Amino acid sequence: MRVDDITEAIGETPLLRIDPAVHGLRNIDLYAKLELLNPFGSLKDRAAWSMVRPLLAGAAERGDTVVELSSGNTAKALALIAGMHGLPFKSVTNRMRIPEIKDLLLLLGAEIDELPGRSECLDPSDTDDPLTRMYQVLNESTAGFVHTDQYFNELNAEAHLNGTGPEIIKDLDGTAPDYFIACVGTAGSSTGVARALRRYNPDTRVIGLVAAKSDFIPGIRTIDEVHEVGLFEPGVYDAIETITADEAIDGLLTLVRRCGTLAGPTGGGAYQGAVSFLRTQDAVLKSRKTAVFIVCDRVEPYVSYLRERRPALFGRPPRPHSVSSLSPAELAAAPAVSVAAAPDFARRALVVDLRNPYAYQALHIDGSINIVDEVFAELLQAGLPFSRRQPVLLVCPVGEKSAAYAALLTRMGHPDVRSLDGGIIAWRDAGGELVRD
Ligand SMILES: Cc1ncc(COP(=O)(O)O)c(C=O)c1O
Incomplete structure (x- = not known):
């Protein structure tokens, strides 16, 4: 293929049939739209x-x-x-x-x-x-x-309405798949492709995937960020499912190790999300069906992301003090203090605010220190970042992150750590004093 301008090489990406021996679905042909093969490396x-x-x-x-x-x-x-x-x-x-x-x-x-x-x-x-x-x-x-x-430009979705979607139909010999599964960031790709597919088959079921609460999968929204904003229209999706970073990495490993596809985390998440969803359909299907998911980008830039979450893949020792290692029981037992009781506790405790510096500077509990949660997570790898004798109050926006770290510090042997129940928002709503830098 000869081109005068690299942008001419955008699009016309392959549609790869995933070997049924890999995905294990008996009644569904599963295809990956390999957007990672675009010249700059992604569907974007x-x-x-x-x-x-x-x-x-x-x-x-x-x-x-x-x-x-x-x-x-x-x-x-x-x-x-x-x-x-x-x-x-x-x-x-x-x-x-x-x-x-x-x-x-x-x-x-x-x-x-x-x-x-x-x-x-x-x-x-x-x-x-x-x-x-x-x-x-x-x-x-x-x-x-x-x-x-x-986030608002219709030309984002149109690129997929006129390109990605019709290419899928062409490669499926003029038919639209029964299922289309895609990760949702700006929603441009899922919206555009869904519109194109439904012109051919109004019954195509569209599954949008977002990251689980407080989880981070680079490039896509979390379930907390599913608002009706910009190009995101809830009516496009028959279902919105969540995927965890762990599932995305499992999917990524399947694609890179078994399918010859250098997929990044959202490609892995789309594969894993597709297979989990389609398994629920597969058992009850009376006829053969077709499903397509998108492999959005490539794995190479995510090596440090993967190393942090799966050190064993890189021959490194596990990170024992990580939030992702907490069991549901540990999380449920996280020690907390109510906003009513918090001022008393805060008087004798070190108050650690885990929010971003911008939010901290805008308003915080007087006397608290700011350690952004990712930095706090790093500090924990070396052991407790303060004395065991020091009572500690952890503070975050709504009390979720702080509860996880309180559970982790408890497991690490800290006897007197608490999470502020409901976070800084509950403190503010209860009329608690806040200061600004
Ligand atoms: C890696 C990755 N996957 C998925 C998406 C989602 O695509 P869209 O913005 O079209 O929803 C993006 C968006 O930037 C992305 O960067």
């Missing part, structure tokens, strides 16, 4: 090109900068396309949690504006999130910027 190549192409005319002459709220694949594709057109690219994002992707973006010449929020996905109604504030600023005036606006 399509959306990025579709969104930025109409905005390029005159941008270099005006000295505009391409800007997008993305910490991953959209940013990567836009950085490359911007470079080809002599434009700078700026990625605005909450903390970049995948170091390899950050380094890669810097290598591509991107400027990175890293904000201290937590969300993976823009929620314009969450005005506490710095990402939302940045989005509002961009919406007020785009002078000097080419803003591709992936």
Whole structure:
């Protein structure tokens, strides 16, 4: 295939039939749409090109900068396309949690504006999130910027309506699959493909996958972030299922070790989510069915993500003091203190606020110290980060993270650690005193 411009190589990705000996489904043919084979490495190549192409005319002459709220694949594709057109690219994002992707973006010449929020996905109604504030600023005036606006730009979904979806139908000899399973980030790919498939087969069932509560699968929403925002329309999905990071990694291992497919975590999650869902259907099917899932991107940038969660895969000792090792019983028994009793306890305790620095600076319990939860998780690997004699009160937004760490510290032998029940929100709602830096 000869091309004059690398963007001509976007799309027309293969549809790989997964060996039934691997997935074990008896009545369903399962196919993977290999979006990782796009030239910049992900399904976002399509959306990025579709969104930025109409905005390029005159941008270099005006000295505009391409800007997008993305910490991953959209940013990567836009950085490359911007470079080809002599434009700078700026990625605005909450903390970049995948170091390899950050380094890669810097290598591509991107400027990175890293904000201290937590969300993976823009929620314009969450005005506490710095990402939302940045989005509002961009919406007020785009002078000097080419803003591709992936969360709201219909051209994101259209790239899949006109490309990914019809390609699947063509490769299935003019039929739409009975099931389509996809991870949901901006929702552009699942929405666009679903629309294309349902034009051919209104009965195609669409399963959206999101990360389980408080879990992190890079590139997609958590179940807490499933709001009606931007391109996300609940009516597109027959079901929204959750997948855990652990399941995503299991799926990734199957794809890389048994299917010759260098899938990243969301590809693994889509495979695992598809097989779990389809197993419930398989047993009762009367006729043969077809299912398609998307392998969104490649595994290479996620090596540190995988090493942290599965050290044994890399010949490293396990990390015994991790939240993911807690049993449901340990979590249920996490020591907590109610907001009513917390002020008394806080007077003699070290108060550790696990929230992001931005939220902490805005409002916190007087005298508390701020250790962001990921840093706190690291500190625990070396042992207790304070004396056993020191009572400790852990604080987070709603009391979930703090409860997990309280359970973990209890297991590690700390005799007097508590989680603030309901978190800083319950404290605030009860009229508890908060100070600002
Ligand atoms: C790795 C990965 N998987 C899945 C998705 C979800 O795609 P969409 O934004 O179209 O919902 C993304 C989005 O950025 C992603 O980066």
